[in-house]
Each structure stands twice: as structure tokens, then as C-alpha cells.
Amino acid sequence: MNKGNRSVLWLLKPYLLKYKKLWIWGFVSVALTDIFMLANPWLLKRAIDSLKENVTTIHLALYAGAILCATIISSVFRYFMRQTLIVASRKIEYDFRNDFFTHLLTLDRPYYNKRPTGDIMARATSDIDAVRNMVGPGIMNLSSTIITLAMALPLMITISPKLTLLSMTTMPVITLLVLFLGREVEKRYTKIQEQYSNITADAQENFSGIRVVKAYVQEQAEVDNFSDMNLIYIKRNMSMIKIWGMFFPAIALFGGVALIMVVWFGGKAVALGTMTLGSFVAFISYLLMLIWPMASLGWVIGLYQRGKASLIRLKEILDARPVVADKPGAISRKIIGKIKLQGLRFAYDSSEILKGI
Template identity: 30%
Template sequence: MKHLRFLNKYFYKYKWWIIPGIFFVIISNIFGVIPAQVIGHAFNLITDNIQVYGLFDGFERREIIYRIFSYSLLYFGTLVLFLYLLRGLFLFFMRQTIILMSRHIEYDMKNEIYAHYQKLSLGFYRRNNTGDLMNRATEDVNRIRMYVGPAIMYAINTAVLFVLVIYAMFSVNVKLAVFCLLPLPVLVVIIYFVNTMINEKSEQIQEQLSKLSSFVQERFSGIRVIKSYVREGHTKEIFARESQGYKDNALSLVKVQALFFPTMLLLVGLSTILTIYVGGGQVISGSITPGNIAEFIVYVNQLTFPVSMLGWVTTLIQRASASQKRINEFLELQPDISSSNLETPEIKGRISFNQVSFTYPDTGIKALKEVSFEIEAGQFVAIIGRTGSGKSTLANLIMRMYDCDSGQITIDEKVLKELNLQNYRNQIGFVPQEVFLFSDSIKNNIAFGLDTVTDQEVETASRNAAVYQNIIDFEYKFETMLGERGITLSGGQKQRVSIARALIKEPKILIFDDCLSAVDTRTEEEILNNLGRVMNGKTSILIAHRISTIKNADKILVLDDGRIVEQGTHHELLKAAGIYAEMYQNQLLEEEQSV
């Protein structure tokens, strides 16, 4: 139960739902216990009056006794029905408070988990797969809801009913009550041992379900690759194996429960037999009436449902504990990147790297080694280098997706770590190497970085990204809905929509991370010309592989193996006859051979 202590804050928040709920539980159970006493009196009435009725055989008064007898039974029957109607009414109120409270807690938990996910740094998402993250925010939260709603409701209901029934039993006859409740300690021992098994198997089920969800999510995202390589059958076999693992774990839990429930019902049945046997002896000795035996049998049957539900409630609690443990593992994580500064200045765009080194914590790959350079505000700077030289890492550090291991990064002479992170990123336009578009309209994808935007601004951004003509050729133009990850568009169109999303912000710093690779040379030139106009006086950083893309940059940084080996203008670097010149000559040869 220690993992479930996290939920105490929600119980306190919704205390005015829980308190009335407990009150309704108590009242409903009082109206559930009283009918047993009424039935006991009715049973005594029947046994007593049958003998009297037989004595008046052949007399006229027998009809009067019969009528009184009938009216009395009708009265008791009506009273029992009325009491059960009242109980049903308060059971309705009980569910309307406790079950509705569980839905509110479910809503709050999902929001809290999602908000916490948003705060966690990029490294967290590199370490965890999407399917597992989704499963903790959906399936695990649903299990928590089953605990804070049905499990707690039935647990309170069972506890209150036990107290009322046991009190009623002992007030009638202590000896009969003891024998009637004799199987309960055995039941407690069984629950104790079964709880551990249920907990272990529940955790195994949750882990397997996360693996299954991750597998399905990943395969659906890569369905184009699967079909291209004709691997449908192979993925089907893997899915079947994962499903088999989940099924085996679930069946193992079901076997425990299948043995648990009949055992409890057997013990309740034993209580009924003891009640009749011991109670019969008490009636013979005159200690109790036959109606008391009927009353006790009703009590035992009233305990049957709560006792049988006890196993189900135990399962819910154990599964909720396992799920809450998984949720707490993430909620207790603190973001690697944080900011406490509340100032919101407008940045100019001067960037300085001083002896910056960075190693990816998950892989141990040293991406940058003592990198130093200056970018003046308003400069157009290009970064080029071979694959794996650290170009994208530079972009991530400027965006402060990661913090450097050593050295210092400053923005406008202020240390990057000390800036208001949200305000800083709001003034940056970033076009990643791997384009991601949402399953939404083209308009909403372009306007994603802004809260309010006009149609004219969206159109202007699309024109600057050289994608306007493509969009208006669609039937629904800017309202065209995109499939998952923008699958509706071609690679070049997706890149240009992503560029438009960055340009519409009118950022102070614009970072292009090799995002022009899927567009032709003519379109690339149009975009760069528009970029020169839109970003005039603002800092632009362009990461590219093609030298033709970056030759007009104010400064070019050449990266190799995590170090800046050359920097300067296009002409200066050609004169230096170093790595840049070699790359330039190789690309010229490739272009000539392709003609």
C-alpha cells in the first residue's frame, strides 16, 4: 500500500465526496441489516401461529386467525420491501459520490502525468519508448481509478456490513455467532498468502502489456517499411509471441483467482451449515427461537457477496499498487533541464560557445570536444561536416535540449543556463532534421508555435517556405487533413511545411537542421532567398550537407569528429585547401557524374 500513499492528496481534495459517500454506505447497510430482524420476527410469527391455527380446526374463529395471520405477513413483507427500497436509494447515492469521485481523480491524474511528461527533458524520451509512456498514462491510470472507486467503495461497504452484522449476531446469541464466524480466520490467512501472488502476477501483466503496446505502436508507425520489405508475416509472428506472453501471465492470474473465489464461497457455505446445526441445538434448549436461525442465515447470505467481492477488491488493490509504482517511477523523475528565471527579455541573437564539450549520457558517445566559436547577432552562419561530426548536437545545445558537460554557452553575453527557458525557446525557430507533422490540418500544423494566428500570416509563411502553390492545389487547401506524421505529403512538402511552422513565429534565432535535403535545387534557392529577406537582421543557423546550400553564408563552421577544424567564408575556406575544399571538390565531381 506504500505506493498508493501518493493518492492521499486526491482523497483530501475530494473529501466532501468521500465523507457523504461513507455516510451513504453506513445508512444503506443499516437498511440492509434490519430486514434480517424483520424476517426473524416473521418466521417466529409463522411457527407460532401455525400451531394456533391448527388448534382452531373446525371453529369459526379459525378464519379470523387466518386473516390476522395473512395481514401480519403482508405487513412484514411490505416492511422488508420498503427497507430494501431505501437501501437501494442510498446505494445509488453511494455510487454517485464515490464512483464519480474516482472519475475526477482519473481526470486529475492523467493531466498531472501528461504535464509532468511535458516537463521532462529530451533525454528522457530517448531512454523510454512511446508505448510504455502511453500505457502508464492510460491503462495504469484506469487501474488506479478502479482502486479509488469500486475497490474503496466495496471495501468500505464490506467493513461496515461486517461490523453491523457481527454486532447484530452477538446481540442475539454469542455462541451461535462464534460458530457462524468460525471460518473467517481461515479466510484471512488465505487472503494473506494469495495477495502476494496476485501482486507479483499483476506486475508481470503490466510489464508485458507495455511491451505489447510499444511493439504495436512502433510497427504501425513503420508500416510503410514493413510493407516495402514484405515483413507482414514476420511482424505477425512476433506479435503473436508477445500476445502469448501476455495471455500466459493473465491466465496465471486467473487460475489464482479461480481457486480463490470458490474457496471463499465454500467457507461461507460452511458458516451456513454451522448456523443450522448449532442453532438447532440452541432452539431445542430454548436459548433462541427458530426465527433467530432464519435471521442468522440471512446474515450469512448477506456476507456472501461482500466476502466473494473481497478477492476481487484485493486484486484491484494489488493491481493498482503495481500500476501506481510504475507511475511514481516517472513522477519522481526531475527534468535534467530546468529554469527558475522569470525574466522575459527579448533576445538579440548573439551566440558564444567557449570550450564546450558534450557526451550523450545514454550512449557515452562524445559528440563535441572543446568547441569554441562566436555568432554575431544578425549573422547567417552555416555548419557543415561529415555524418556524425556533431552538427545536430550543436543545434540541440543551442536550443538547450541538453546541457553541456563542460565549457559555457552564452546568449547575448548571458549564460544560457540562467535564462528563462520558455521565453528563450519562444524566440527560436527550429526545423529539425526529422520532420514531424501532427495529424491535423495543414493550417494548424503551420500555426502550431503560436496561440493566435491569422490566415494571412499562415499564407505568408507558406509562401516564404515555397509550399503555398502545393497547398492550394489540394482540394481543401489549408484545411487539408494530414495523416499520421504527415504521411499525406511528400518528403519535400513535409520539410517545407515544417519550415513554414518555424518562419511564422518570426524568430530572433532560426535553426535549420539539414532540412533542405528533400527539396530540389530550384526550390532550395527560393527558400534561401526568402529566408534572407525574412531573417534580415536576425540570426540564422543552417546545418547542411550540400555546399551549394551554404556558400553565401556570412560564416561557415566545419565540424569533424566533434571539433571545429575550420571556419570562415566560402572563399576563405576554399583558399585554405582543407577539409571544406576537399568536400567541395568531391561534391562537384558527384554533380558532374550525375549529369
């Protein structure tokens, strides 16, 4: 992460710290969700391997009950995971939007003369929503992916180091794919948001200046212009969808290749008696659990790139300062006396409009 990215993400630090209790409980819930979820394949392994012995119906019922309990507990913690992390992201969205609006009230007229109202509206709505998705679902799925990988891989190595190494051969390709597509998504999403701002600004200007539009009989011209802007917006969205649409099929392809290799070589090991059937089933279960986190990682990268692009756009407004601002510690006093204006000049941007007043 470069210095520019860190400075942008630093904007979220006070909001994250404000709800640190929710984040802590959320991460605990994520860990417990994954722990009980990863317990199921191991219990299934024990149940299948016990079939070779003189297992009774009671023993099988105990294994089934243990799997059911682990599933229920995992689901309960999954609920708490969403009720903490997603709720925290909603609270951050609420606070961030309020602070953004408060900052807008401090800016003076010259700023609003240069910045279209529709552009500000777009940043205050869709861009803040993109930041919320990065902070909420993004962090939640990223933490779940990291914990799943950290816990599933040692269990897979315990079952079969050879099959684990074999199944991981496609991971470098997936990593490179994620990095490449992540950069492309950020570039194209920024262009999409810019065009969305243009559309919003055009609509707002037409609504506020509808009398002028009608007075000069420009209705059809404005309709055509709005239609052209929307076509550009659609093309930019389609451009990103073409890139984004490649990701999940590619993940499924490489995941399928890994699964085929595991089934082929693992099946041979079961046939030769060097691996038990229960271990084989558990290994495939863990592998399938890893395929979704890898696909989810791509989705999370997309959320991060979109959120970062939106945060950059929001920072442009948050960094703006009024031309005339009170000094720190300025005191408000009642003015007594007369005001005399002499030799007054007024300029709009760089053009001098009035002078010698």
C-alpha cells in the same frame, strides 16, 4: 503497510481531499445502505416469531410493508452511494490523467529516447484505469464490507453467541487465503502490465516505422514477433487467473462449511426449543450477508494490489525530471547580442558524437 506503499499511495492524497464532500456523502450513503439492509432479517425474525401468537393479517401486512420500505430505502441509498463514490473516482481519474500528461510535457528529449512511446501510452491508459478501480469500487466495497461486519456480528451475537463463535471458525483461514493470494496477484499483475507495455510499444514502433519495415521486407518477421509477445501476455494472464480463480470457490467452500454447522446446531436448538424459528432464520440471513463481503474483500484486495502496482509504474514517470530545468523563480528575458560557439561537444548517452565545434 510498509513505508514504500505509503509513499506511493500518498500521491492520491491531494485528489482525495479535492473531492472530500463526495467522499463524505458517499460514506454516509454506504452506512445507511447497510443499516436498512441489515434491518430486513430482524424484521423477518419478528414476523416469524409473531406467528406463534394470535397475529392478524394486518400485523403481517405491517411487517411486509416494513421489509419492503427498508429494501426500497436501502436501494435508494445504494444508488446515491454509487453516484458519489464512483463519480469521485472518475473525477480523480480525469485530474490524474491530465496531471500525468502535463508532467510528460515537461520532460525533455533524452527521456523519450530511452522510454518507448508505447510504454508511456500503456501507463497513461490501463495503469491509470487500475488506479481508478482501486479508488472507486475498491474503497466503496471495502467500506461496505467493514460496516456490514461491524453491524452484523453484534446482531448475530445477540441472537446466539454460540452459533456466532461456531460460524466464525473458518474466518482465520479465509484471512490467510486473502493475504497469500493478494501478494501473488500483485506480483503477477505487475508482469502482465509490463508485457502489455511491451506490446503497445512494439505496435507503436511498427506503425511509425512501417516504411522501414516494408523497405526491408520484414512484415512476416514483425507479425511473428507480435504474435509471440501476445502469447507471453496470454500466459501471464492465465497464470494470474489460475491463482485468482481459486479464491471465490475457496470462499464459497468455507462459507458453506460455516453454513452447514449453523444449520446443524441451530436446527437442533430450534427442535429443542432453545432458539426460536425466527431467530434461526435471521441468523442464517446475517451469515449469508457476511459470506459475500468476505468474498468481496478478496476482490477488493485484488483491486488494491493491481492499483498499487500500477501506481508504482506511474510514479516512475512522475519522479522523472528533465536534464535541463529552470531554477525556481527564473526570469524570462529577451536576449540581445551575438552567440558564439567554440569548443562545443555533443554526446549521445555516453558516446561522444561531436567535439571541437
